[in-house]
Amino acid sequence: MHRVVRILFLADTHLGFDLPRRPRIDRRRRGHDFFANYERALQAARDLAVDAVVHGGDLFYRSRIPASLVQQGMLPLKRLADAGIPVYVVPGNHERSAVPFPLLAQHPHIHLFDRPRTYTAEWNGVRVALAGLPFHRDGVRTAFPALLDQTGWEPGQADVNLLCFHQCFEGATVGPQNYTFRTAADVVRASDLPAAFAAVLAGHIHRHQVLTTDLRGRPLPAPVIYPGSIERTAWAERGEEKGYVVLEVTPGGPGGVLRHWTFHPLPARPMVIEEIRADGADGPAVRRLLGDVIGRAAPDAVLQIRVHGEPRPDGLEALRAASVRALAPATMNVEVAPASKGALQASSQRAHHVQRHLWTSRPRGAARRGPRERRPAPGSTA
Ligand SMILES: [Mn+2]
Numbered sequence: 001m002h003r004v005v006r007i008l009f010l011a012d013t014h015l016g017f018d019l020p021r022r023p024r025i026d027r028r029r030r031g032h033d034f035f036a037n038y039e040r041a042l043q044a045a046r047d048l049a050v051d052a053v054v055h056g057g058d059l060f061y062r063s064r065i066p067a068s069l070v071q072q073g074m075l076p077l078k079r080l081a082d083a084g085i086p087v088y089v090v091p092g093n094h095e096r097s098a099v100p101f102p103l104l105a106q107h108p109h110i111h112l113f114d115r116p117r118t119y120t121a122e123w124n125g126v127r128v129a130l131a132g133l134p135f136h137r138d139g140v141r142t143a144f145p146a147l148l149d150q151t152g153w154e155p156g157q158a159d160v161n162l163l164c165f166h167q168c169f170e171g172a173t174v175g176p177q178n179y180t181f182r183t184a185a186d187v188v189r190a191s192d193l194p195a196a197f198a199a200v201l202a203g204h205i206h207r208h209q210v211l212t213t214d215l216r217g218r219p220l221p222a223p224v225i226y227p228g229s230i231e232r233t234a235w236a237e238r239g240e241e242k243g244y245v246v247l248e249v250t251p252g253g254p255g256g257v258l259r260h261w262t263f264h265p266l267p268a269r270p271m272v273i274e275e276i277r278a279d280g281a282d283g284p285a286v287r288r289l290l291g292d293v294i295g296r297a298a299p300d301a302v303l304q305i306r307v308h309g310e311p312r313p314d315g316l317e318a319l320r321a322a323s324v325r326a327l328a329p330a331t332m333n334v335e336v337a338p339a340s341k342g343a344l345q346a347s348s349q350r351a352h353h354v355q356r357h358l359w360t361s362r363p364r365g366a367a368r369r370g371p372r373e374r375r376p377a378p379g380s381t382a
Contacts, residue, residue, distance in 0.1 A: 002124060003124060003125050003126050003159075003250055003251055004124060004126070004248050004249070004250050004259065005051045005052070005123045005124060005126045005128055005160065005248065005249050005250070006048065006050045006051050006246060006247070006248050007050055007051060007052050007053070007054055007162075007201075007246070007247050007248075007249070008041065008044060008045040008048065008050045008052075008053045008054075008244060008245075008246050009053075009054045009056065009201050009225065009227050009244060009245045009246070009247060010038075010041045010042075010053070010054075010055055010056070010227050010230060010244035010245075011055060011056025011057055011058065011090075011092075011166070011202075011203030011204075011226070011227050011228070011229070012056070012057070012058045012092070012203055012204070012206055012227075012228065012229035012230065012233070013034060013037075013038045013055070013058065013059055013060075013073075013229070013230050014034055014058055014060070014061040014094070014229060014230075014231070014233055015031075015034055015035060015038060015059060015060050015061060015069065015072070015073040016031060016034075016060050016061040016062070016065050016069045016073070017030065017031055017034050017061040017231075017233060018030040018031045018034075019031025019032070019034075019035075019069070021066060021068070025321075025322070027325055027333070028330060028331060028332065028333055030231070030269070030302065030333060033231050033268075033269055034230065034231045035072070037230040037231055037242070037266040037267070037268070038073075038076065038230060039076055040266055040267075041230060041243075041244040041264075041266065042076045042077070042079075042080055044244070044246075044264065045080060045085055046080065046083060046085065048246060049085075050085065050246065051085075051086075051123040051124065052085065052086045052087070052088065052121070052123070052128075053077075053080060053085055053086070053087045053088070054087075054088045054089075054090075054130070054162075054164055054201050055077075055087065055088070055089045055090065055203075056090050056092070056164065056165075056166055056201055056202060056203025056204070056226075056227065057089075057090040057091060057092025057093070057094075057095065057134075057135060057165075057166030057203035057204065058092035058093065058094045058095070058166065058203060058204070058229075059073060059089065059092070059094075059095065060073060060094055060095065061094055062094050063094060063095055077089075077110060078107060078110070080109075081107045081108075081109035081110050082107075082109075084109065085109070086109045086110070086111065086121065087109060087110045087111065088111045088112075088113070088119065088130055088132070088164065089110065089111070089112050089113065090113045090132055090133075090134065090135070090164050090165060090166045090203060091112070091113065091114065091134040091135055091166070092135050092166040092203055092204065093135045093137065093166065093204070095134075095135070111130075113132035113133055113134055113164060114134060115133075115134065115150075116131075116132070116133040116134075116147050116148070116150035116151040116152075117131075117132065117133075117150075117151055117152065118130065118131040118132075118151050118152045118153050118157075119132075120157070120158060126159045126160055126249075126250070126251055126256075127158040127159045127160070128158055128159065128160045128161075128162065128249070128256075129153060129157050129158035129160070129161050129162070130162045130163075130164055131148070131151040131152075131153035131161065131162070131163050131164070131197075132151065132163065132164035132165060133147050133148075133150070133151060133164075133165050134166070135165075135166040135167065135204070136167065138185075139185045139186070140167050140185070140186055140187075140188055141183075141184070141185050141186065141187055141188065141189060142185070144167075144188050144189065144192050145192050148163075148192070148194070151163075155194070155196040155254060155255065156196075156254075158255075158256075159251035159256055160198050160249045160250070160251060160255065160256030160257075161196055161197045161198060161255035161256060162197065162198060162199055162200075162201060162249070162256075163193075163197045163199075163200045163201070163222070164200075164201045164202075165188070165200070165201075165202055165203075166202070166203040166204045167186070167187075167188050167202065167204055168181040168184075168186055168187045168188065168204060168205060169181070169187065169188045169190070169200070169202055169205075169211060169224045169226075170182065170183075170187055170188065170189055170190045170211075170214055170215055171190065171211050171213065171214060171215050172187075172205045172207075172209060172211060172224075172226065173207065173209065174205060174206065174207050174236060175207075175236040176236060176238075176239060180215075181205075182215060190214035190215070190218075190220055191214070193220060193221050193222060193224075194221065195221040195222075195254055195255070196221075196254040196255035197221065197222040197255045197256075198222060198249045198253075198255050198256035198257055198258050199222050199223050199224075199225055199247060199249065199258040199261075200222055200223070200224040200225065201225055201247075202224050202225060202226050203226070203227075204226075205226045205228070206228050206229040206232075206233060206234070206237050206240070207226065207228050207237065207240050208226060208227055208228030208240065208241060208242070208243065208245075208263055209226050209228070210223050210224070210225050210226070210261065211223065211224040211226075212224075222255075222258070223258055223261075225245055225247065225261060227243065227244045227245040227263075228240065228241075228242060228243070229242060230242055230243070230244065230266055230268075231266075231268050231269070232268050232269070232271050232302070235271060235273065235304065237271070238271035238272070238273070240268075241263075241265050241268070242265065242266050242268040243263055243264045243265040243266045244263075244264050244266065245261055245262065245263055245264070246261065246262050246264060247260065247261040247262075248260040248261070269300050269301065269302050269333075270297075270298050270300070270301045270302070271301070271302045271303075271304075272297050272298075272301050272302070272303050272304070273303075273304045273305075273306060274293035274296070274297070274303065274304070274305050274306070275305075275306045275307075275308060275339060276289040276290070276292075276293060276305060276306070276307055276308065277289075277308045277309055278307050278308065278309050278310075278311040278315060278319075279308065279309025279310060279311070280309070280310070280311065280312060280315075281309075281311040281312065281315040282311070282312045282314050282315050283312075283314035283315055283317060283318045285311075285315065286311055286315040286318040286319060287318050287323075287327065290305065290318070290319075290324060290327050291327055293305055294327055294328045294329075294332070294334065297332065299329045299331050299332060300331045300332065301332055301333070302332075302333040302334075303328070303332060303333065303334045303335070304334075304335050304336075304337055305324070305334065305335070305336050305337070306336075306337050306338070306339040307319060307336060307337070307338055307339055308339040319336050321335070321336065324336050
């Protein structure tokens with residue numbers, strides 16, 4: 001018998017993102033893309049006949065969600081569990097660290113890290129212990145060693161030890177400028193990671209990455225795997241590939257060995273930022289400029305058009321959201337934003353609304369920062 005365990009690991013699915021029940025305006029909603037990729041990843045778990053699925057948190061896009069959305073999001077997990085593939089779920093910051101849906105906990109094959117705890121299982125003759133904790137909002141940096149103790153994990157408790165959480169880890173990077181998480185209160189220290197784990201399965205950082213060294217370049221006792229989000233949730237993620245990870249662990253060493261991992265990309269819609277110069281432009285001129293950039297973008301793109309300068313009044317009219325959408329294919333998401341403050345009253349209000357809409361799902365904890373750390377644009381972790 002091959003003493004190998006295969007686990008499909010996904011995180012930050014943000015179900016319900018841009019999926020209003022009663023939309024005020026008729027435009028393409030990105031929420032369906034999130035659901036489609038979620039289903040693709042879980043279907044892969046069945047096709048690959050993995051031994052278990054781990055969800056690294058932020059299953060839903062916020063904590064208060066309609067019951068119908070909970071049902072819709074839970075159904076694919078229940079199908080997996082019904083098929084005999086156990087599912088482990090880490091509550092993320094968008095679940096407020098306590099998943100408000102008792103359905104999850106009721107299924108015998110769905111296991112929730114509703115508090116720091118350790119689940120054990122045996123697959124293919126390999127005893128596996130999965131220690132995990134729900135998202136810890138305040139000062140995880142100092143709290144982490146105690147939280148880890150509270151999981152009840154022990155060296156030698158199984159052939160393979162895995163650790164699951166939804167936190168920033170030292171050295172993780174996000175955003176177009178490769179912002180690096182270092183010493184802030186919400187960043188888990190590399191030196192607090194015990195040696196006896198085969199791998200850390202982490203959610204929260206939306207960029208896929210596997211960390212193998214600390215900030216000084218010293219090897220970590222175990223790789224920290226971020227599968228990243230399954231779709232782009234913010235402009236800061238526009239260059240990132242999206243997907244999930246399949247990993248293979250096997251006995252060996254103090255807590256097992258990560259033998260292999262593979263990143264499986266999912267189709268994510270292209271996000272494009274274009275700039276136009278509209279100073280003094282009238283309606284027809286603005287529509288021409290918009291038509292040019294819209295025509296250049298892929299028909300399924302998520303497009304932001306940044307406008308420089310102050311157009312004439314009818315040019316401003318042409319920049320209203322509904323007018324812009326009318327110029328774009330129905331498959332495209334398009335929004336207009338002012339390139340600078342003070343310009344474009346009408347569209348800047350619209351842009352403000354768009355940003356609030358995009359960023360209301362930002363975790364409260366993300367606002368906390370260390371004294372010397374500057375944060376990237378909101379939404380890049382979340
Ligand atoms: Mn998230």
